[in-house]
Amino acid sequence: MILSIIDLVGTFFFAISGVLVALNKRLDPFGILIIAFVTAIGGGTLRDVIIGRTPVGWMYDLKYIYVIFLAVLIGVIFRKKLDTLRTSFLLFDTMGLSVFTMTGVGIGIHTGLHPMICIALGTMSACFGGVIRDILCNEIPVIFRKEIYATACILGGCIYFASMQVFTDEVSYIISIGVIVTVRLLAVRYKLKLPTFS
Amino acid sequence: MILSIIDLVGTFFFAISGVLVALNKRLDPFGILIIAFVTAIGGGTLRDVIIGRTPVGWMYDLKYIYVIFLAVLIGVIFRKKLDTLRTSFLLFDTMGLSVFTMTGVGIGIHTGLHPMICIALGTMSACFGGVIRDILCNEIPVIFRKEIYATACILGGCIYFASMQVFTDEVSYIISIGVIVTVRLLAVRYKLKLPTFS
């Protein structure tokens, strides 16, 4: 199943982003491992806990654990080269973001929740791993400060429900993924930010 | 039901307090929305999660979501005038605090927990939204440092169980609400703090 592969790819790149932040803070190897772990599975864990899907998903699916170990290994070994690969990473990270959002939305629908709550759930799944990462590293979470990030997820979620009025599930899914990826990439490319208030 | 209205009013003012902190940190609109959201529903979510009431309450009751949106809108629009309304806010925030505490205590009793645990649960419901808000904004939670806050909740909870020996549920409830509001307002008025140790 292609979705499950993208999901693992997203996990991998989320874990890598954890490794980068942890290296930056000069954490030791287990610190790095834990930060990679929470970045990759934190959002989904929070989602599962608040809707009562326990034990949470990764506890029964070791693939995620292996992928995170792999990400830590690669991240640590190639830490000096990761900067030059920034563009490819952005692409994969963004694909992870979009897939995680839509997985969360899907689980929300399956739990029988209102569309608005489903969108919140999807955004949480996609964004809160990074939020927990930043909290553990004692930073104000980056998604609250920079770039269009959660905004892309929320937008994608809205478009999904709108699109379902017209198209099939699969088509709506692909449209939403496309919207999230496009919005996020355009935002990074043109350094778009939401305005702040003075 | 008057309690449910006070609960929504409390949610509103908790969300406003989140907006104020988020504006102060110059977060973008979605940062503000998320901080408002966790301030308002974070305590209740934690409470529901640790006792296993999942999916947590606000997922099935959109009124809370609408109230939080409204609070964000009003908070952002009137951000320059909020300072002059500080006193009225304090009053409503304190009413929210007292109602949230007693809701938590009530849920604890209903779950069959020991009075001491019920009081802890009530205090957590009322205070941890603010704790999560401060953590997300990278501050030491204000309730650990300033003013009588959690103390008022704990006191109200104790009084509730004492009062139930003598009075009916309803009377005990009103007495406890009164105690929490009074203690908190007196503490703010006279700048009462608990002593710290050197």
Added chain:
Amino acid sequence: MILSIIDLVGTFFFAISGVLVALNKRLDPFGILIIAFVTAIGGGTLRDVIIGRTPVGWMYDLKYIYVIFLAVLIGVIFRKKLDTLRTSFLLFDTMGLSVFTMTGVGIGIHTGLHPMICIALGTMSACFGGVIRDILCNEIPVIFRKEIYATACILGGCIYFASMQVFTDEVSYIISIGVIVTVRLLAVRYKLKLPTFS
């Protein structure tokens, strides 16, 4: 049961470590109480929540609450003498660490989880109380930066599963406890750290 006594002793010393950090941050008495509380029961609570054992354990077992109150009282009263007792504390704290780890591993096995997840669960039970304590006090969690700590737990967990191939449950349990305590004490004695990457 000797295990349950060690568990309470571990709770006590974890709570004391919370009191020390909270005093250091000059928190007020309720701040101290809450930090002591989350340090002592935070890891177990997180463990129970993500596997769906709710209401979480301490809600039905007041012994833990009493032990935490006692620790706060003793910690605050003898705060000036605690420094001179550092070595004895280390010993008890380490015993708590080892017992908490193995309790988590045991609960994981009982839930039917894979050994690797059981080890993660045990490490989380033992270490995340301290992580939450440090987050609430606005520090990068100490276990990510200093000394062999989580590493000892992970090692102990691995040894447990290896040892179970050869010995009985009880013997394996004792061996693992011994490994965790020994590794941790040697690490502190010889100031062993994991290397960090530049």
